[in-house]
Amino acid sequence: MSLSGYVRTIELTPPALGNNTADAQRLEQVLKKELNTKNVHIPWHLVGDLSARLRQWHWQVKAVLFKDRRSFTVVDLLDPQDSGPVMGAAVDIGTTRMVIALMDLETGETLGETGFDNPQADIGPDVLTRILHAKTPAGREALKRLAVDALNQHLARLCKENNRTPDRVFLVAGAGNTAMTHLFAGLPAFGIIQEPYIPCTNILDTLDAADLGLAVHPRGQVFLFPNIGSYFGGDLLAGILAADLDQKDQPCIMVDVGTNAEIVLGNKDWLMACAGAAGPALESGVSQMGMTAKPGVIDRVRVDPETRDLIIHTIDDEPAVGICGSGMIDLAAALFVSGRIDIRGKLVTEACGDRLTNENDIPAFDLVAAKDSGTGRAIRLSQVDLNSLTSAKAAMYTILEVIVSQTAGLSFSDLARFYVAGTFGSFINPNSAITIGMLPDIPLDRFQVLGNTSLKGAEQVLTDPAAFDRVMAIRETITYIELNVNQGFMNLFSGAKFYPHTDTSRFPSVKV
Amino acid sequence: MSLSGYVRTIELTPPALGNNTADAQRLEQVLKKELNTKNVHIPWHLVGDLSARLRQWHWQVKAVLFKDRRSFTVVDLLDPQDSGPVMGAAVDIGTTRMVIALMDLETGETLGETGFDNPQADIGPDVLTRILHAKTPAGREALKRLAVDALNQHLARLCKENNRTPDRVFLVAGAGNTAMTHLFAGLPAFGIIQEPYIPCTNILDTLDAADLGLAVHPRGQVFLFPNIGSYFGGDLLAGILAADLDQKDQPCIMVDVGTNAEIVLGNKDWLMACAGAAGPALESGVSQMGMTAKPGVIDRVRVDPETRDLIIHTIDDEPAVGICGSGMIDLAAALFVSGRIDIRGKLVTEACGDRLTNENDIPAFDLVAAKDSGTGRAIRLSQVDLNSLTSAKAAMYTILEVIVSQTAGLSFSDLARFYVAGTFGSFINPNSAITIGMLPDIPLDRFQVLGNTSLKGAEQVLTDPAAFDRVMAIRETITYIELNVNQGFMNLFSGAKFYPHTDTSRFPSVKV
Known part of the structure; x- marks a missing residue:
C-alpha cells in the first residue's frame, strides 16, 4: 500500500x-x-x-x-528524515452516527477508530428537519459547525490516544448520503427534497480542510465522495469501492439496508443501482422497528430443535430490554418455522399458546414476560409490528427481483456474491432472512457481510490513488434505476408478502 | 475577441x-x-x-x-444583467519601468495604459543588487511589496481615470524577465545568478491575486509568464506571442534589444532562441550608452545631403541635454556616411574639423557646443563611447549571424520578417542600424517595430484563452542556444567590428 x-x-x-x-x-x-x-x-x-x-x-x-x-x-x-507520522482521517458521515478511522498514510494501516452521535441530531434527528433548517445561511452554518466541531473534537481525542496530533493529518476522506454530504459541507440542500430533486452539487472537488473548518494540517485536503443524485449518495459509491464491485468478473450485488434499501448490481463491465423509498412498505421498514444495539437488546433468536421453544440471546447477556432489527428477522424466522405465524405472517393462536396476548384488540406475542425483562414490562411483538416487518421484507425481496430479474435479466443464482453493507446489515443472519423470504435463497457462502463500507471506501481513497479514478469512473458508468411502484411492482410485492413467498419453489432450502 | x-x-x-x-x-x-x-x-x-x-x-x-x-x-x-465592467490588467514587469494596460475583457479593448518607475530601484537600480537583497525572506518581501504596492496604486489610479474600480479587475497577466518575475512574486532568486543558474521555478501556475497581495477582485487570478531559464524570461515568451512567431509559415526573427540582446528565430514548426551577455562586448552595450527619453534628448541625427552637416532632433525640440540609444545609432551612421569616422569606427581628424576635441588625451566629437546645449556643457562623444558602440553593434550582428546562419543554416534574406521589440528597439532607425552594420542588410519593409511586446503578450493572454496553451507550447518547443564566446565567435566578431563589415558585399545597400 x-x-x-x-x-x-x-x-x-x-x-x-x-x-x-x-x-x-x-x-x-x-x-x-x-x-x-x-x-x-x-x-x-x-x-x-x-x-x-x-x-x-x-x-x-x-x-x-x-x-x-x-x-x-x-x-x-x-524532510525525508522527518520521522513524524503522516496521517489521514476517513470519516463515515452518517445521519445518526459519525465514525472516524485514523490512518497511517505511509503504511496504509488503521491506527484507531472512534464513533460518536452526529450532533446535527440536536437540530433534528431526521434528515428532513435538518434540510429545512438549512434553508437559511445561518442554519447551514450551524449544521456544518455542529458536525465539523464534533469531528474536530473526536479526531483530536483519537490522535491523542495514539500519541499523535491532528496537525499531522494531511488528508481527510468522508462519505455520506447526498443530504448529509451537503449539510456537512454547509451547502443548501433543499433542492434534494423538492421536485425535481436537484442537489446543489454532485461532485465536491477536493477541498481545503481550512475552508471547511477542519482542524487538521493547515494545508490539509478533503475529499468528499461524490453523489449520483439526490437519492444515491457518496456512501453508496464508497460501498461499491469497498466491495470492489467495479472490478468483479461475475455479477455481484450489494445491499445496504438502512432507512432505505439501497442496491447496486454489476461487475467490471456494468453497474446499476436503485435506492429510495419503494412505496410506503419500506417507510416503516426493518431498521425502524428495532432498537439500536446496547446491553439487554435481543440480537439473536432461534428455535430449540427439541422443545420448539424460542431461545433468545441479549447483548452482554443482560435482561432483555427490547429487540434490534436483526433480532426481529431472527424472531420472524423462528416464529415461522415453529408454526407460530402462518404463511401470511399472522400469529397462529393455537401455536402461540399462552404467549399470545392482546393489546387494544390487536393480537400480540410476548417474547419475554414482564417478570423476566429488564424493563419490568413484557417484550411484546404485536401483529402490527409483524405486518410492518412483512411489508418491509416483501419490499426488499421485490426490489431485488425487479433489479436482478426484470432489469438486469439475471436470476438470483447468477449472483456470485451477495454483499450486505451497513451497520444494520452486519448483524442480519442470512439464513433467517432467507427463511422469511427477505433475501433470495442462494447458497449461504455467497453472502458476505461488509460492515461499514462508507468508512472502508473512505479509507481506500486515502491509501490508494487509483481509488480516486475508480470512484469517478463508477460515477460515470453506473445506471440509476428509478423504482416505479406500478401495478407490476405491486403484483410482485403481493407474492413476496407471504412467508417465504407464494411461490415456494423459489425457496427450496426453507423447510417448515 | x-x-x-x-x-x-x-x-x-x-x-x-x-x-x-x-x-x-x-x-x-x-x-x-x-x-x-x-x-x-x-x-x-x-x-x-x-x-x-x-x-x-x-x-x-x-x-x-x-x-x-x-x-x-x-x-x-x-448576473447576466450586471452591466459593471469586467476587466483585466496586463503588466509589463520591467527592471526600470512597469507598465499597466487596463483591459475590458468583454470587448478585448484596452481602456488605458500607465507606466511608472519600478520602485524596486530604491533597493538597487540593477537586477544584481536586488537579487542579493532577496537572499533573506525579509528582503524578498520588501522587494515584492515595493512592486506590488506600486502596481496597486497605479492600477487604482488608472481605474479611477476610467471611472472604474479595481475590484472589477478579475484577471492579471504579467510578463518580466526571469529575475524580475521571481522578485515580483517574492521568490528567492539567487540561484539565477549562481552556477549552475537554477531558477526557483520556471512556471508559476495561475495564482490567487490575494496570495500576491494584489488589490483587485478578491478572487482575482494572476498569470505570470513562465520562463525558459535563468536568462530567458517570460518577457520574451510574451514577445513571441505578441509577434505570433509560433504561427508563421516562413522563418521570422525577433530581436529585443535591452540590457542584453535577446533573439528568437523560427516559425510554426520550430523556434530557437539565444540571449544573455555575449562576452564583454554587450555589457557596455548600446542601451547603456544613452539616456532614456526625456525633453532635450537627441533621438534622431541625420546628414544634410547638401552641406554634409549633422542635423539633430531633440525630444520636444528643447535644447540638447544628451543622446539616447537610438540617437547614438543614427549618429554613428551619420558620422560614418559623412566620413567623420572610418571603417574601424575611429574619428577622422580631417573630416571632423573643429568639432574634434580632446579629453584626457582621448579624441572626442562635439555634437553640440556648450553654448547651444541645455546643460551648459558640450554634448560630446568620445572615442571610448564610439568603441563601445562598435563593440555592441558588432556583438549584435555576430549573434544574429551565429543563430541565423551557423545554427539555423539560413541566410538573412530567408527572414520574412525582422521584428524589433522593446522600448529601446522602437526608436531604432533600421536604415541607420544597417548602415553601421548592426542589423543585416535586408529590405527595409521587412523590419517591423513591435513596441512593448511584454505588455502586448500579456494583453493577449487576458483576452484569448488559446494564448495560454500557445505560451505553454512555445515553452516546450523552443530550443535555447547557448552562445559560446569561442574562437569562431571572436573571428566573426572581429569582422563585424568594421563599418559596416569587413565583408562589404554583405551590405550592398550601404553607400559611403
Whole structure:
C-alpha cells in the first residue's frame, strides 16, 4: 500500500550546468514520472521555500500528495528524515452516527477508530428537519459547525490516544448520503427534497480542510465522495469501492439496508443501482422497528430443535430490554418455522399458546414476560409490528427481483456474491432472512457481510490513488434505476408478502 | 475577441424530472461544451450560492473564467444583467519601468495604459543588487511589496481615470524577465545568478491575486509568464506571442534589444532562441550608452545631403541635454556616411574639423557646443563611447549571424520578417542600424517595430484563452542556444567590428 500511496520519498538529480531545469519543474518532472501522470500541481505556498529545502535535504524529499479531478497536488513537502507520522482521517458521515478511522498514510494501516452521535441530531434527528433548517445561511452554518466541531473534537481525542496530533493529518476522506454530504459541507440542500430533486452539487472537488473548518494540517485536503443524485449518495459509491464491485468478473450485488434499501448490481463491465423509498412498505421498514444495539437488546433468536421453544440471546447477556432489527428477522424466522405465524405472517393462536396476548384488540406475542425483562414490562411483538416487518421484507425481496430479474435479466443464482453493507446489515443472519423470504435463497457462502463500507471506501481513497479514478469512473458508468411502484411492482410485492413467498419453489432450502 | 474570450454569458437548461443533474455539474457541462474542454473547475467558494443564483438569474449566468495548466477555472459568476465592467490588467514587469494596460475583457479593448518607475530601484537600480537583497525572506518581501504596492496604486489610479474600480479587475497577466518575475512574486532568486543558474521555478501556475497581495477582485487570478531559464524570461515568451512567431509559415526573427540582446528565430514548426551577455562586448552595450527619453534628448541625427552637416532632433525640440540609444545609432551612421569616422569606427581628424576635441588625451566629437546645449556643457562623444558602440553593434550582428546562419543554416534574406521589440528597439532607425552594420542588410519593409511586446503578450493572454496553451507550447518547443564566446565567435566578431563589415558585399545597400 505504501509504495503505491500518497506519500512518496523521492530523490532528485541535483542540477548542474547542462541540466538546469528550475527547482519546481525538477520536482514536478520526478513526481510525474513517479505517479505516471501528466499533471502534478505544486501549490504556490510551497514554491517559496522549495529551493532552500531541496538543497537542505540533499535533493531528497518526502512528498505528501493528493488528487483532484484535474491532477495530483502536492499537499506538503517533508524532510525525508522527518520521522513524524503522516496521517489521514476517513470519516463515515452518517445521519445518526459519525465514525472516524485514523490512518497511517505511509503504511496504509488503521491506527484507531472512534464513533460518536452526529450532533446535527440536536437540530433534528431526521434528515428532513435538518434540510429545512438549512434553508437559511445561518442554519447551514450551524449544521456544518455542529458536525465539523464534533469531528474536530473526536479526531483530536483519537490522535491523542495514539500519541499523535491532528496537525499531522494531511488528508481527510468522508462519505455520506447526498443530504448529509451537503449539510456537512454547509451547502443548501433543499433542492434534494423538492421536485425535481436537484442537489446543489454532485461532485465536491477536493477541498481545503481550512475552508471547511477542519482542524487538521493547515494545508490539509478533503475529499468528499461524490453523489449520483439526490437519492444515491457518496456512501453508496464508497460501498461499491469497498466491495470492489467495479472490478468483479461475475455479477455481484450489494445491499445496504438502512432507512432505505439501497442496491447496486454489476461487475467490471456494468453497474446499476436503485435506492429510495419503494412505496410506503419500506417507510416503516426493518431498521425502524428495532432498537439500536446496547446491553439487554435481543440480537439473536432461534428455535430449540427439541422443545420448539424460542431461545433468545441479549447483548452482554443482560435482561432483555427490547429487540434490534436483526433480532426481529431472527424472531420472524423462528416464529415461522415453529408454526407460530402462518404463511401470511399472522400469529397462529393455537401455536402461540399462552404467549399470545392482546393489546387494544390487536393480537400480540410476548417474547419475554414482564417478570423476566429488564424493563419490568413484557417484550411484546404485536401483529402490527409483524405486518410492518412483512411489508418491509416483501419490499426488499421485490426490489431485488425487479433489479436482478426484470432489469438486469439475471436470476438470483447468477449472483456470485451477495454483499450486505451497513451497520444494520452486519448483524442480519442470512439464513433467517432467507427463511422469511427477505433475501433470495442462494447458497449461504455467497453472502458476505461488509460492515461499514462508507468508512472502508473512505479509507481506500486515502491509501490508494487509483481509488480516486475508480470512484469517478463508477460515477460515470453506473445506471440509476428509478423504482416505479406500478401495478407490476405491486403484483410482485403481493407474492413476496407471504412467508417465504407464494411461490415456494423459489425457496427450496426453507423447510417448515 | 469577446466571443472567444474569458467572459461568457451562457444559458442553462432548467432542471426537470428526468433531467436532474445537480446545479454545479449542470453549469460545468455547459461550460465544458462552450469552451470545448475536458476540465472546468468551479471553486468551492462559488458552490454555496450557486443554486440560489442560477434560479434568481433564470438559468442565465455571466461566467468570468481563467485558465491554468490543468483546466479552466470559474473566477466568478455574475448576473447576466450586471452591466459593471469586467476587466483585466496586463503588466509589463520591467527592471526600470512597469507598465499597466487596463483591459475590458468583454470587448478585448484596452481602456488605458500607465507606466511608472519600478520602485524596486530604491533597493538597487540593477537586477544584481536586488537579487542579493532577496537572499533573506525579509528582503524578498520588501522587494515584492515595493512592486506590488506600486502596481496597486497605479492600477487604482488608472481605474479611477476610467471611472472604474479595481475590484472589477478579475484577471492579471504579467510578463518580466526571469529575475524580475521571481522578485515580483517574492521568490528567492539567487540561484539565477549562481552556477549552475537554477531558477526557483520556471512556471508559476495561475495564482490567487490575494496570495500576491494584489488589490483587485478578491478572487482575482494572476498569470505570470513562465520562463525558459535563468536568462530567458517570460518577457520574451510574451514577445513571441505578441509577434505570433509560433504561427508563421516562413522563418521570422525577433530581436529585443535591452540590457542584453535577446533573439528568437523560427516559425510554426520550430523556434530557437539565444540571449544573455555575449562576452564583454554587450555589457557596455548600446542601451547603456544613452539616456532614456526625456525633453532635450537627441533621438534622431541625420546628414544634410547638401552641406554634409549633422542635423539633430531633440525630444520636444528643447535644447540638447544628451543622446539616447537610438540617437547614438543614427549618429554613428551619420558620422560614418559623412566620413567623420572610418571603417574601424575611429574619428577622422580631417573630416571632423573643429568639432574634434580632446579629453584626457582621448579624441572626442562635439555634437553640440556648450553654448547651444541645455546643460551648459558640450554634448560630446568620445572615442571610448564610439568603441563601445562598435563593440555592441558588432556583438549584435555576430549573434544574429551565429543563430541565423551557423545554427539555423539560413541566410538573412530567408527572414520574412525582422521584428524589433522593446522600448529601446522602437526608436531604432533600421536604415541607420544597417548602415553601421548592426542589423543585416535586408529590405527595409521587412523590419517591423513591435513596441512593448511584454505588455502586448500579456494583453493577449487576458483576452484569448488559446494564448495560454500557445505560451505553454512555445515553452516546450523552443530550443535555447547557448552562445559560446569561442574562437569562431571572436573571428566573426572581429569582422563585424568594421563599418559596416569587413565583408562589404554583405551590405550592398550601404553607400559611403
